[in-house]
Amino acid sequence: MRLPAPVKSQPVRTEQIILFRVSGHLFAVSSASVQEVRSVDTLAGAAKEIALAGIRKVRHIVQRGEHSLYVVNGAMHFGLPPSPPALVFVLRRTRTALLVDGIEKMTTMTRLQALPQAFCNEERDWYRGVTAIDQTVVPVIKPEGFLTPDELFLLDTSLQPAEPATEIGSDFTNEASTETASQDAQPLLGAAPYGVKDADFAQPATDDSAIAGTAPGIFEELFRTPELDGSANTSSFAGAAPAVSGSFRSPDSNNSISTGATPYSSRGVLFAQLDSDDSASFPQ
């Protein structure tokens, strides 16, 4: 008599996440979406101030190569009471550097539930979904949800030099005033400005893509999988999370440096990841 072949159980599908706090609230972000974690102190010299009345959550811009990163205050983005941020997350494949209060821990999630449809406002652009970690429900942020295409357009436009006041067919251009205006705009530039069409950001995902996850590159390919329990609300993740290089240090640690990665600037980098995808938007 032959015994039936043992049924092989499906491997548990997981995704590595970083739990972080903003103004006392706990959030999660896929570790694959975080390119670097830096202390805010290291931004002090590199960041330029920017003041756009309509987008108060962005007060600084960091030039990185030929691209600019907008520093988004997490508390203001989520409408939370202000709190002093200690860290900044450079989010992969976006133009966002996110100010957060601190990191709670790194952990693994095995199940991501789509945000219930009862949530029907801006939060649908903020979160990929929700997960339960140690009997606590944590929203998983969508990295590209911090700045809408409209906001990026406004920010990019604010960085562009003033256009000369010329009109087609006009013979009365005031060259002197145009030159002055261009010179005045110079300190704002720092790099060739570019508009929304050139920006390397993803459109807000639809609900379906939110369920499938928004992690980019290899991560996305590895983790686009069928659902765990057949529920339309639940997604799961295939394979193991990509190896995370680097190390976490406390914000006040001076000699913190990641391993195995080449961060933009070694000073003050608390955590960085090897480029496991084709994130060409941030050449290092």
Next chain:
Amino acid sequence: MSPQTDSESFVLLRLAERRFAVAAGDIAELVAPSRIFRFPHHTKEIEGVILRRGRIVPVCDVAARLIGKSLLSRRFYLIAQRRYASSTEWVALPVTGDCELIFAEMIPASEADLPHVAGWLSHNGDVIEVLNLNALTPGPIAAQPTVPVEVLHQEALR
């Protein structure tokens, strides 16, 4: 001519001094209050979420809309099924008292009734609203049908 009636089972729920009814087929279970997890969002009807049987269920306080004030105390969460265009999800409704399963005939709502009223039923001398959860709880706004540009141009030329 008497209005058309349906004989169905309903769950009566209590919000402060008032009672409302929900079709029993829309009810999943009645559970004791558990920890509400709150995170930032802009849907004002939603208080937060609870964990129930491995699911993350939004808590929707419908009292403000039905009786004009939020509930200060709650005894149970009535977990109901909310239908969306392509799926059904659970939503937890805080209630202040015991719930009761009854059988009654529902008089369908008229055009004069509010959207969240699915109908009316009579029970122990009270006239009770039957709730339409799809209209009472928040959800995605259905896209408005758009008129083709060609039609607008043709109308403009007339």
